[in-house]
Amino acid sequence: MRSRSLLAVVMVGLLAWSDADAVQAAADREKLLKDPGVSGTFAVFKVDGDWWKLDKAARGAAAAEVKAIFQKHADSVTADTYLLRGLSEKADFFVRLHSMEMLNNQNFLVDLMGTTLGKYLQNTNTFNGLTKMANYVPAFPDDLKEAMKTAPDPGPKFYVVVVPIRKDAEWWITAQDGRGMMMKEHADATVTYLKTVKRKLYHSSGLDDLDFITYFETAKLDDFNNLVLGLQRVKENRHNKQFGDPTLLGTIHSLDEILEIFSR
Amino acid sequence: MRSRSLLAVVMVGLLAWSDADAVQAAADREKLLKDPGVSGTFAVFKVDGDWWKLDKAARGAAAAEVKAIFQKHADSVTADTYLLRGLSEKADFFVRLHSMEMLNNQNFLVDLMGTTLGKYLQNTNTFNGLTKMANYVPAFPDDLKEAMKTAPDPGPKFYVVVVPIRKDAEWWITAQDGRGMMMKEHADATVTYLKTVKRKLYHSSGLDDLDFITYFETAKLDDFNNLVLGLQRVKENRHNKQFGDPTLLGTIHSLDEILEIFSR
Amino acid sequence: MRSRSLLAVVMVGLLAWSDADAVQAAADREKLLKDPGVSGTFAVFKVDGDWWKLDKAARGAAAAEVKAIFQKHADSVTADTYLLRGLSEKADFFVRLHSMEMLNNQNFLVDLMGTTLGKYLQNTNTFNGLTKMANYVPAFPDDLKEAMKTAPDPGPKFYVVVVPIRKDAEWWITAQDGRGMMMKEHADATVTYLKTVKRKLYHSSGLDDLDFITYFETAKLDDFNNLVLGLQRVKENRHNKQFGDPTLLGTIHSLDEILEIFSR
Amino acid sequence: MRSRSLLAVVMVGLLAWSDADAVQAAADREKLLKDPGVSGTFAVFKVDGDWWKLDKAARGAAAAEVKAIFQKHADSVTADTYLLRGLSEKADFFVRLHSMEMLNNQNFLVDLMGTTLGKYLQNTNTFNGLTKMANYVPAFPDDLKEAMKTAPDPGPKFYVVVVPIRKDAEWWITAQDGRGMMMKEHADATVTYLKTVKRKLYHSSGLDDLDFITYFETAKLDDFNNLVLGLQRVKENRHNKQFGDPTLLGTIHSLDEILEIFSR
Amino acid sequence: MRSRSLLAVVMVGLLAWSDADAVQAAADREKLLKDPGVSGTFAVFKVDGDWWKLDKAARGAAAAEVKAIFQKHADSVTADTYLLRGLSEKADFFVRLHSMEMLNNQNFLVDLMGTTLGKYLQNTNTFNGLTKMANYVPAFPDDLKEAMKTAPDPGPKFYVVVVPIRKDAEWWITAQDGRGMMMKEHADATVTYLKTVKRKLYHSSGLDDLDFITYFETAKLDDFNNLVLGLQRVKENRHNKQFGDPTLLGTIHSLDEILEIFSR
Helix, strand or coil: CCCCHHHHHHHCCCCCCCHHHHHHHHHHHHHHHHCCCCEEEEEEEEECHHHHHCCHHHHHHHHHHHHHHHHHCCCCCEEEEEECCCCCCCCCEEEEEEECCHHHHHHHHHHHHCCCCHHHEEEEEEEEEECCCCCCHHHCCHHHHHHCCCCCCCCCCCEEEEEEEEECHHHHHCCHHHHHHHHHHHHHHHHHHCCCEEEEEEECECCECCCEEEEEEECCHHHHHHHHHHHHCCHHHHHEEEECCCCEEEEECCHHHHHHHHHC | CCCCCHHHHHCCCCCCCCHHHHHHHHHHHHHHHHCCCCEEEEEEEEECHHHHHCCHHHHHHHHHHHHHHHHHCCCCCEEEEEECCCCCCCCCEEEEEEECCHHHHHHHHHHHHCCCCHHHEEEEEEEEEECCCCCCHHHCCHHHHHHCCCCCCCCCCCEEEEEEEEECHHHHHCCHHHHHHHHHHHHHCCHHHCCCEEEEEEECECCECCCEEEEEEECCHHHHHHHHHHHHCCHHHHHEEEECCCCEEEEECCHHHHHHHHHC | CCCCHHHHHHHCCCCCCCHHHHHHHHHHHHHHHHCCCCEEEEEEEEECHHHHHCCHHHHHHHHHHHHHHHHHCCCCCEEEEEECCCCCCCCCEEEEEEECCHHHHHHHHHHHHCCCCHHHEEEEEEEEEECCCCCCHHHCCHHHHHHCCCCCCCCCCCEEEEEEEEECHHHHHCCHHHHHHHHHHHHHHHHHHCCCEEEEEEECECCECCCEEEEEEECCHHHHHHHHHHHHCCHHHHHEEEECCCCEEEEECCHHHHHHHHHC | CCCCHHHHHHHCCCCCCCHHHHHHHHHHHHHHHHCCCCEEEEEEEEECHHHHHCCHHHHHHHHHHHHHHHHHCCCCCEEEEEECCCCCCCCCEEEEEEECCHHHHHHHHHHHHCCCCHHHEEEEEEEEEECCCCCCHHHCCHHHHHHCCCCCCCCCCCEEEEEEEEECHHHHHCCHHHHHHHHHHHHHHHHHHCCCEEEEEEECECCECCCEEEEEEECCHHHHHHHHHHHHCCHHHHHEEEECCCCEEEEECCHHHHHHHHHC | CCCCHHHHHHHCCCCCCCHHHHHHHHHHHHHHHHCCCCEEEEEEEEECHHHHHCCHHHHHHHHHHHHHHHHHCCCCCEEEEEECCCCCCCCCEEEEEEECCHHHHHHHHHHHHCCCCHHHEEEEEEEEEECCCCCCHHHCCHHHHHHCCCCCCCCCCCEEEEEEEEECHHHHHCCHHHHHHHHHHHHHHHHHHCCCEEEEEEECECCECCCEEEEEEECCHHHHHHHHHHHHCCHHHHHEEEECCCCEEEEECCHHHHHHHHHC
16 A cells, blocks of 8 residues: 655654754653664765865855754654764765654655755665664573673763674574573673673664664774674674674764865 | 567557546556566666756656656556665665566666656666466465465555565475475464565566565564564575565655655 | 787778678578587677767767678678666666677677767676587487477567576586586476577686576566576586576567667 | 764864974884884775866875875874875775874874865775784794794885785684684794785774784785795685785885876 | 885886887897796776767877887886777776886886876776796696697687686695695696697786786687686686686787777
């Protein structure tokens, strides 16, 4: 059955934006970043060479258009922005979107790609996933469960790393118990780094050519390198058919900062 | 032997379109979507950056041309349209065509690619397949056969997912019985999701670098994610040399809606 | 040693074309399509987007240039043309050339690519191969040999499929006898389809990144699909390191028909 | 937590450059090239065809802009430059950056890519890694440890080779002892070439789709070829899932030399 | 240590060219084509579509520039030219360079790519290798050694084939004796074709993502096809991780002939 009403959602106009909305949005943002059942989309973009041939004023006006799109969708979509330029040949920046329905992420991105800047963006990768309840943790020993509650150290985490993962058939055919034992070993290897590396997991099977999107923030790249070395040393690593490819290494920047760089 | 008459088919003019034709077309559509022996073509397109530099009026006129092509072929080709933009870096939209002869699908697409919009379309993927009678179901136990007749819940299914599949040599060399046992396990894993995930299967061996095109509609992406996780856990999954790559995740939209987005 | 005389061949002018030549050419064509020792080249092309921006008159004149090239080489090269557009994202059309010396195929294509249309063609694939005497058939049982002489049904075969194949090292290291037994099983699987699927084989080891180019014509895609399913079920299939990738599915069209489509 | 202060670093102006700074920079350079805990980025670029259509004066002015960027970052980033053009189809040149924080490398490259030349650069590869203390050497026998201290012969090393490496899961799952034994065999194979081949190692797990970036300088390509042959003959080579792909072979050139070539 | 003097080599002007130089060059050419310790570079190019839009006079002038580059480097670099256009979708032509130092090959190519034609060339592949003394032949039985001295038949060899090869880890880890036995079997398979297929071998480990570049000239493609079939049937073939990909099939042409084709 065809849904003609989807378009209505796409065409919703720019909402009035009040302080009360802002408070609500902040609450929603917390919820979207924590809850299961949230749809996450990572949209990765390279800026076309022709963009830089536009004059500075035109690029500045284009930046304002982009900000309006972020505001228009702010009540349904939480958007974070990251700079890849310089640290990855694959793209210049990416946005991470969270909403209660994947459709909202699509509407946001259709609008973004419809702006003047959007017409100069090459969409080099898009990863889609869902947040879900932890699968293996409930069966972990209590001390590990406790250790895993360690909060990240306060203070800014400059760096972001996104690692898409696809498991092999043997992984999935292994019974839950067997996978759980391997995931316990995996979790043990992460405990040392819980304070300096913040993590988030998205489930992608069927929604993308991936099983998981793993997202990390850190201020200490050597800790992150050691964490990954630890994860490579456990048996679960045998079942990673894809780990990265692409690994996205970048830095966390506000939309204003990203747009400033593209408006210079 | 060369067939000079093929071109005559390609050049058939725009047919008069009456209410009686519409009734007939609707009946044909039902038949094409249900019967074995139907040729299906999935043609996936990315809109070229230069398209957006055309003025709005030119883009509107181009949209009208596209609608005329859909009407011209309506008596022989059933066409459904889907928006990928925003959820896939691989393309902006795709059309799914059904007809009684693959040649009709080609004629439709040659005409579509010959329109003003068509000249700005990059054809990023085309999947061809045939619908056939169920191969393994006749040998399934009666209770499974019964369960598989479960009708999908009414109500719109917003999302579409297309997953092309290629099996390994061992799969095909396994005797029918052995494959049947693995497919029973596969079918068992789908029963829970028959209400929320609608499916359709196309056979592609020799017509494409694929063995199957699997097509899904759902309003619940978490159900679809769980369905795929279930399918990954059965032994038949060991024989999927390719599963996705590309997985196409998008939303179901009418041609008018798609054209509206490209005419903004 | 450098051969400066090759260029002389390249520069041979447009020959006068008489009825006697035509009769001779027809005989040569039969010979080239049947004999061993013939060099076959499949040159696959995508028409550049800029082509369509030329006006209709310019495109018509360009078509005439192409026809002249086909005539110029008609006494040494047999050329067949096929439309892929609409059924393959990989290209728009391909030509299949036969001649007694691969060099003639190259000269034809250098001339074709030097025309106005040629300058808008992207050469997406080229497959080179030689026709040879049957390798395994002489050792087949007499009834299979007899069955394999079944002539294709008369009547047009609309569709063409080209499947490039590369075998694994184990195939080649297996002794002739062992390969012969597997090829007998392969041949058995084809007997049912000899009437509706016409086949031709080219040997490519060392001349291309392939071992074989397999070429098929049919009016019944479901028969072709079943034939390939049959071939996938024999043990020889274990040794196909590459089967397709790309599979080219298209329709048989005369040069005039192809040029008409590109001149619209 | 978002770090708005990052941008401040990006926007730091061109520093005054004095002799004292130069002395300090030289000292820092030594430190950055020797110490563990240093962030290395290899940014590989191809010059766009349109660049060459600029007139000579414009290209000369653009070169000056690039030199200013190198100077601006000279107190935090050590930059070496290499010419690939002619010896690699993959790119024209690359820069190797060292700094105490990966962020500095990104800021350098964002600035470089923001210059007039930068807008004509295609960033074909970027490798990121960290220098670390030797992992296996401490457990090596004393004579091997001693041999490994052999200093490279003085005199210019014209050639540079960069080989990115990714190990398989079995490598990492092997215990430290087992890996150490294989690395001893690896180290033994290098001793003969320590005088003519200079090496440096970067650790990339998690920061890139690599485990190691290996960097070599030599004046004798036949020695380097023999070194690699030796390394291919030890068991550790079984665990190289990726070795090269791309291997970058080029020559060592100062920034002035590289810019001179691009300004001709 | 940075070598500023390299640039001086690059900037050497066009040398005066006398008969004595020509005699010397011919001698050097023989030496470069026969001796071990020679650096070989295969640079493969596709001509950009825009090239053909230049007028004939401009293209003729550009051809003269290219000839001057070949002359300028003639005393240090031996250059052979080959036409791929028509027989390979991958490129239009390639040059094979030999010199006593890889740096000379780079200087030649930097100059070539700096010409007007060079700015329209896409460098699709570059293979680098060294000639070395035969590795396995000294241990072969005398009759095989004798047979391998068979000189190629005189007369032009129209065709060129270049096949890059990469061996697997097991090949290299196998002891010299074991490899020698497999190479004897390999050499036995070549004896029949020594008269009609001329061969040359380059060693690339560490200098490229290859172990060997194998180069062949022949007038008989069926003999070459049979030679490769023979090589595929020996056990050493199990260790070819890459054989071709790309295989380059073309024809031998002088620079003048190649330039004539690109100037039409």
